Amino acid sequence: MDFGSPTKASAVGVFAAAARTDALATRGSIPVDLPPEQTVQSANAGEAVRLDLKARSEQAARDEAARQQGDTRRQADRQREQAMRDVIERRIVIDPRTRAVVYQKTDRSTGETITQLPTEAMLKLRIYSRELTERARQAEAEGGTAQYVERTA
Incomplete structure (x- = not known):
């Protein structure tokens, strides 16, 4: 079964490239033997990079303050954990009725059992x-x- 070949579009005639009107010689450019439509111009470099040391030192000071605040929080957490360790007594007991090993956490101030296994x-x-x-x-x-x-x- 032959479907035939698809038709191909072909260009008719010769097209001439339009001359660029935006290609202007800038000061400090080098003359070349190319037509204006084939020339390349460099882009503006833009502004120079500025290094703001004062802003960097302010950011470093904020970072240091945040780090010290985090250290203070961690120290407070450690103190709270130590206080809880002082309040909670952990012990292992053998129950006389079942002869089973029992793990207990009790509050030292009230004597109340907080956790018991089994x-x-x-x-x-x-x-x-x-x-x-x-x-x-x-x-x-x-x-x-x-x-x-x-x-x-």
Whole structure:
């Protein structure tokens, strides 16, 4: 199947480039043998770079003040943490009823327990499970029917 070749547009005639009217010889330019439309002119360099030392020293002073303020905040945070360490007592205790290791954080001034691992509810569940197991063993030893307690969670 032939679609044929697409038609190509071709230029008819010769085009002459228009002479540039904005290309003017500037003072200090070098004469060349090129026509005006092919010449290149340099752009203005613009203003010189200025270094404002006073503004830089003011910025450095602001940066130093911000750094000192940050140091002051960090020091206040450290003092607060130290005060909290002095107020909170951490200890590890073995619970006599369950014989489990218990981690406690208590407030020294009030004696109140802030955090405890394992929780009081978990310790009570362990006591309840241990009592059920003991009752089942006693019932089995007395010749009754054995009731099994599953201890996996």
